[in-house]
Amino acid sequence: MTEHTGKTVVGEPTRAQIKRWQRYLANERAEAAVYRELALHKTGEERDILLCLADAEARHEEHWRTLLGNHVGMPRRPDYSTLLMGFLARRFGSVFTLALMQSAEQRTPYLDDEDATDQMTADECIHAEVVRGLAARGREQISGNFRAAVFGMNDGLVSNLALVLGVVGAVTSNGVIVMTGLTGLLAGALSMAAGEYISVSSQRDLLEASTADPMASAQLPQLDVNANELELVYRARGMSGGEAKAKAAAVFAGIRANRPVEREAISTVPVGAAPTDPEVVGSGTSAAVHSFLFFASGALIPCVPFFFGLSTLTAAVISCVLVGIALLCTGSIVGLLSGVPPIRKAVVQLGVGLGAAAVTFGLGNVLGVVV
Structure with a gap:
């Protein structure tokens, strides 16, 4: 007979319960391993916090092991999302992994599972806040250049795809389309770099003036x-x-x-205000360089199919597919680092980008001129 101190009643577990508990056990074991892997690359307070989270996951693991009793069986493979977090922890460090862990802790299945204890549900909620705090440190470190890189790439993808498709709607010459796309690439990249430099430099000046x-x-x-x-x-x-x-x-x-x-x-900050640290904003020159390179990289993608002598329609379709894939990738990355579901963010960026391109293509067809 199996006894449970959580929300379930006493009794022999069903096959569905055993399967679910085994999955939970595998996930808890894998999540504890992720936290320990991250702790290997940290020191001081962050390392201690990560090890404490690993210990908490181990307590949850023991809960499911106790419920399973003789039904523990062979170790199961955890969910693919948990496997992904382990891979990121080993290969790419803590920023992406902590962002994923934050989302995972927020979407805990224990809230609606009668076999999980109230304490475990509360633990997962608090874990999400702990991970949010750890992830925020990493986000601050990459915020300046990362913002320039992502916005530069997205702007390059969307604006040049829209420009190229607008021309496709008006003319059929690949040479004109390529020249227009490359001109848009250079003009846009220079404009983005100049704007990013002025924006970041001005923000640093404002922060320094308040320090x-x-x-x-x-x-x-x-x-x-x-x-x-x-x-x-x-x-x-x-x-x-x-x-x-x-x-x-x-x-x-x-x-x-x-x-x-x-x-x-003498440098006490205003009550209720965050400390003003110009280093968090980043360098104007660095932001400009990142913005230029990533805008140019993104803007080049819509042009590539037109380099190979394909028909205008075929090249335009391939261009949309390539840009769509790139938008899904950048959207997923933004979602990961923002702590929101990456698929939702990716789909939104895809819809916005291709929607803008469709509008300009339609205008090119209607007006019969270069947009």
Whole structure:
């Protein structure tokens, strides 16, 4: 007889239950292995957090092992999504893997499974938040150049496909189509690079303008304690009068005790605001280079079929297929790193990209001119 302390009743498990429990057992074992694999590439706090998550998955594994009893059987293969996470953990590091793990923890099947305990369901929910926090660190590290690369690639794919198909709708000369596509590639890549450089550089300038002068902290010992103008700094940065007064008093108490003045004493960020770190934004030059290269790469794809002397219609169809595949790939990557279902994101990008191209093709047919 099998006893269960969760939501199920006492009794011999059915064949469907055994099969489901074996799948859960395999997935929990594989997910624990993923967390341990990720921990091998980390140090300090992140490594400890990942190992704690692995231990939690091991507890869930033991739950299903206990329920199965003599029905454990031979180890089963986990779900394909779990196998993919293990592959990514071994080959590509933590950013993609943690993004997938976040989605997996959010879609826990335990919520509607009467054989899972309430504690396990709660664990999975909290695990998703832990993984979200770990994944956010990786997203910040790649946010600047990654944004330029993905947006550059997508813009190149969509804009040049739309341009090429607009010309296809108006003319039948492959030479004109290729020349138009390459011109659009160069013009678009230069425009994207210039825009990205100005955007990122301006954002860095704004953040740096809001960052306190590091020399200001060195001047604090010379301030008039009675006037206490340091309090005004904290009030200007969003603290209430009482909070600002207490913070300033603590700083001056440290100065009177001959303790070193910390740099953060003057660089307190506004209450409720995120720290302003220009390094998170990235370099304007790096963003421009990434944007140029990826836009050019994306814009080249719609042109390639027209290089081989195919009929205009055949080349146009192949161009749409190639761009569609590329949009699905970039959409999946964006979905993975954004923590949303990659298939949904990929389909949205595919629909938007091909929809824009269809509009320009139609305009080219109607107007009979180069769009």
